[in-house]
Amino acid sequence: MQLFPCPFCGLREETEFHFAAEAGKARPEPAGQVSDDGWAKYLYFQDSPKGRSREIWVHLACGEFFVMTRDTVTHEVTGSEALSGRSR
Numbered sequence: 745m746q747l748f749p750c751p752f753c754g755l756r757e758e759t760e761f762h763f764a765a766e767a768g769k770a771r772p773e774p775a776g777q778v779s780d781d782g783w784a785k786y787l788y789f790q791d792s793p794k795g796r797s798r799e800i801w802v803h804l805a806c807g808e809f810f811v812m813t814r815d816t817v818t819h820e821v822t823g824s825e826a827l828s829g830r831s832r
């Protein structure tokens with residue numbers, strides 16, 4: 745089993761985490777002028793890069809969302825940081 749680093753709790757088993765979204769994805773604005781296709785693309789489509797990826801994950805045990813940098817091919821985790829402006 746792989747261990748993931750929560751920036752608040754330290755290393756924990758991967759079963760305690762859940763993928764939330766790709767990091768850096770901008771919400772389309774203004775919301776009232778976004779087409780249905782625009783919303784669908786924002787909500788349901790991911791880039792899914794091969795290799796290094798920055799993603800938002802949630803640690804289910806503490807409920808904190810954070811950015812994890814990992815390689816989608818090797819599964820190596822190279823970074824874990826709180827979302828900006830969040831700390832405990």
Ligand SMILES: [Zn+2]
Binds near residue numbers: 807
């Ligand atoms: Zn945690």
